Amino acid sequence: xxxxxxxxxxxxxxxxxxxxxxxxxxxxxxxxxxxxxxxxxxxxxxxxxxxxxxxxxxxxxxxxxxxxxxxxxxxxxxxxxxxxxxxxxxxxxxxxxxxxxxxxxxxxxxxxxxxxxxxxxxxxxxxxxxxxxxxxxxxxxxxxxxxxxxxxxxxxxxxxxxxxxxxxxxxxxxxxxxxxxxxxx
Amino acid sequence: xxxxxxxxxxxxxxxxxxxxxxxxxxxxxxxxxxxxxxxxxxxxxxxxxxxxxxxxxxxxxxxxxxxxxxxxxxxxxxxxxxxxxxxxxxxxxxxxxxxxxxxxxxxxxxxxxxxxxxxxxxxxxxxxxxxxxxxxxxxxxxxxxxxxxxxxxxxxxxxxxxxxxxxxxxxxxxxxxxxxxxxxxxxxxxxxxxxxxxxxxxxxxxxxxxxxxxxxxxxxxxxxxxxxxxxxxxxxxxxxxxxxxxxxxxxxxxxxxxxxxxxxxxxxxxxxxxxxxxxxxxxxxxxxxxxxxxxxxxxxxxxxxxxxxxxxxxxxxxxxxxxxxxxxxxxxxxxxxxxxxxxxxxxxxxxxxxxxxxxxxxxxxxxxxxxxxxxxxxxxxxxxxxxxxxxxxxxxxxxxxxxxxxxxxxxxxxxxxxxxxxxxxxxxxxxxxxxxxxxxxxxxxxxxxxxxxxxxxxxxxxxxxxxxxxxxxxxxxxxxxxxxxx
Numbered sequence: 001x002x003x004x005x006x007x008x009x010x011x012x013x014x015x016x017x018x019x020x021x022x023x024x025x026x027x028x029x030x031x032x033x034x035x036x037x038x039x040x041x042x043x044x045x046x047x048x049x050x051x052x053x054x055x056x057x058x059x060x061x062x063x064x065x066x067x068x069x070x071x072x073x074x075x076x077x078x079x080x081x082x083x084x085x086x087x088x089x090x091x092x093x094x095x096x097x098x099x100x101x102x103x104x105x106x107x108x109x110x111x112x113x114x115x116x117x118x119x120x121x122x123x124x125x126x127x128x129x130x131x132x133x134x135x136x137x138x139x140x141x142x143x144x145x146x147x148x149x150x151x152x153x154x155x156x157x158x159x160x161x162x163x164x165x166x167x168x169x170x171x172x173x174x175x176x177x178x179x180x181x182x183x184x185x
Numbered sequence: 186x187x188x189x190x191x192x193x194x195x196x197x198x199x200x201x202x203x204x205x206x207x208x209x210x211x212x213x214x215x216x217x218x219x220x221x222x223x224x225x226x227x228x229x230x231x232x233x234x235x236x237x238x239x240x241x242x243x244x245x246x247x248x249x250x251x252x253x254x255x256x257x258x259x260x261x262x263x264x265x266x267x268x269x270x271x272x273x274x275x276x277x278x279x280x281x282x283x284x285x286x287x288x289x290x291x292x293x294x295x296x297x298x299x300x301x302x303x304x305x306x307x308x309x310x311x312x313x314x315x316x317x318x319x320x321x322x323x324x325x326x327x328x329x330x331x332x333x334x335x336x337x338x339x340x341x342x343x344x345x346x347x348x349x350x351x352x353x354x355x356x357x358x359x360x361x362x363x364x365x366x367x368x369x370x371x372x373x374x375x376x377x378x379x380x381x382x383x384x385x386x387x388x389x390x391x392x393x394x395x396x397x398x399x400x401x402x403x404x405x406x407x408x409x410x411x412x413x414x415x416x417x418x419x420x421x422x423x424x425x426x427x428x429x430x431x432x433x434x435x436x437x438x439x440x441x442x443x444x445x446x447x448x449x450x451x452x453x454x455x456x457x458x459x460x461x462x463x464x465x466x467x468x469x470x471x472x473x474x475x476x477x478x479x480x481x482x483x484x485x486x487x488x489x490x491x492x493x494x495x496x497x498x499x500x501x502x503x504x505x506x507x508x509x510x511x512x513x514x515x516x517x518x519x520x521x522x523x524x525x526x527x528x529x530x531x532x533x534x535x536x537x538x539x540x541x542x543x544x545x546x547x548x549x550x551x552x553x554x555x556x557x558x559x560x561x562x563x564x565x566x567x568x569x570x571x572x573x574x575x576x577x578x579x580x581x582x583x584x585x586x587x588x589x590x591x592x593x594x595x596x597x598x599x600x601x602x603x604x605x606x607x608x609x610x611x612x613x614x615x616x617x618x619x620x621x622x623x624x625x626x627x628x629x630x631x632x633x634x635x636x637x638x639x640x641x642x643x644x645x646x647x648x649x650x651x652x653x654x655x656x657x658x659x660x661x662x663x664x665x666x667x668x669x670x671x
Binding site: 014016017018019020021022023024026027029030032033036040041045046047048049050065066068094095096098099102106107110111112115116117118119120121125126127128129131132133135155156158159185 | 204205207208209210211212214216229231233234235236237239240241253256257258259260262304308309322325326327328331335338339342343345346349358359360361458461462463464465466467468469470472477580591593628631642
């Protein structure tokens with residue numbers, strides 16, 4: 001997807017993930033210096049741009065676990081020509097989805113009332129300030145909420161896989177990951 | 186209770202939010218409430234994400250735990266991997282592990298310390314320090330650093346790469362590997378990998394020392410800013426080795442007050458729950474720990490590099506010890522409490538990590554084949570290590586069927602919760618009061634938060650409540666999920 005006369009604009013975000021996929025993105029090591037010759041960053045945990053503007057490529061780490069995640073994901077879909085689900089959590093919900101078989105209310109009681117050494121709020125309350133985003137009952141993979149163009153599995157995908165994928169995409173090829181670098185662990 | 190935590194009344198106050206806090210790991214936001222004269226009435230750092238690890242680990246076999254819990258955090262997965270393994274060592278009766286196992290784990294951990302500190306300083310925080318807190322948003326990131334200071338950016342990238350490679354050769358992967366298992370490790374070091382790391386380790390020591398000197402120069406060339414920005418005093422808390430040395434992998438707990446007096450020392454961390462209480466507040470998913478005996482208002486503390494470097498008696502590697510002494514001299518007999526001094530202390534720790542890696546690589550125990558220990562099974566274990574961001578506590582109970590029945594985690598960033606809130610309130614007083622709020626001014630708040638290198642993903646393993654109603658619809662409008670308050 002070569003666009004003449006300007007760098008490609010790339011936005012990244014982490015939803016319900018651990019930032020491991022972003023760390024793996026940085027595991028492209030010195031290639032980072034080559035990459036910034038080809039692309040510029042929009043909203044990303046690496047920049048101070050707080051909202052996603054028009055972009056060529058959007059990269060999403062993490063699944064969807066609260067209302068804020070939904071909002072950010074839709075913002076990315078709206079502004080990004082190509083949207084990529086990066087890593088196990090974005091692709092399937094990943095480890096955070098382990099909570100999907102549990103009752104949220106019981107978890108709250110456990111963490112904020114019954115666990116060791118906790119000084120609880122009065123009256124059985126748990127944190128409930130309007131500044132805290134609304135939780136979903138389940139953690140969802142991102143394709144259940146928006147259309148997704150590419151999925152890269154792995155927990156996390158390796159820096160090598162991310163580099164291969166992006167350089168293919170930027171060069172206008174269909175991205176292909178060979179068997180040894182396409183992993184699910 | 187704490188000044189500026191809660192406004193006396195909220196009518197007619199204007200809300201300003203920094204959402205999301207950027208160039209940190211995880212999800213947080215800051216809200217400010219200002220009156221008609223732009224006087225700050227309330228400042229809160231909210232941790233807005235939730236997970237549920239403590240709950241969903243229950244019912245899992247204990248041997249899955251070290252690989253599950255490292256998914257709390259992709260920046261310092263090794264911390265959780267090792268804290269869990271240390272706790273579960275006790276469950277499998279491995280009261281002590283073999284020299285090969287301990288040294289492999291130490292190598293992995295010090296590799297992580299190096300990569301995490303490099304990432305935090307070079308990739309995340311250096312733009313503020315090199316360009317200024319209210320410099321152009323477009324430049325204030327690692328790409329801007331690469332353009333203006335290519336050597337600094339390159340060294341940062343290669344330091345982090347080296348640390349990641351140490352992790353890879355000890356755990357199999359750079360992120361979320363499998364090296365440690367309850368009772369030991371699953372592999373020794375390959376001699377070819379040792380040779381590969383030995384080639385570069387001297388260079389890493391040199392660059393780490395350069396980074397210490399860079400942070401020291403920034404600090405001492407502008408003391409009015411660096412010594413005063415967001416300044417508050419608190420207790421310090423960390424592990425130290427039995428002889429008082431800085432140690433990231435093992436030791437006992439020490440608490441020091443803001444004047445430098447040791448309040449508690451030699452505390453066995455198996456008893457951490459007699460020491461600490463975690464307060465819940467309605468406006469954050471992250472709890473607020475304090476030393477129970479001292480109470481909420483006096484008992485909170487700082488953890489992480491600034492606490493560790495001043496809480497230990499010495500650093501057991503020569504170059505870093507020289508730098509520690511210079512750092513202590515900067516306090517002129519007292520402790521250094523300035524939040525921006527976290528960066529200087531962090532780079533001293535990175536230098537120490539590089540020196541320890543070199544020392545470990547020379548040790549043939551790493552190539553040994555005695556990997557595992559075991560003994561009489563127990564039902565419970567606590568594992569504590571010093572993660573890059575501070576003291577990390579994992580506590581598990583396991584039943585006779587090998588299933589986890591209880592998990593309690595107090596992560597590094599949680600210990601710093603009150604401290605970070607105090608720092609942002611102090612910056613708000615110093616810089617925001619009475620002024621028109623600009624992007625650059627708001628970045629000052631974030632600079633204070635970044636000094637602590639918070640890992641907000643780690644800190645949000647707890648679950649929260651939904652305050653309103655939310656519906657999640659798919660692309661065709663089909664209802665996927667719905668939650669209602671109450």
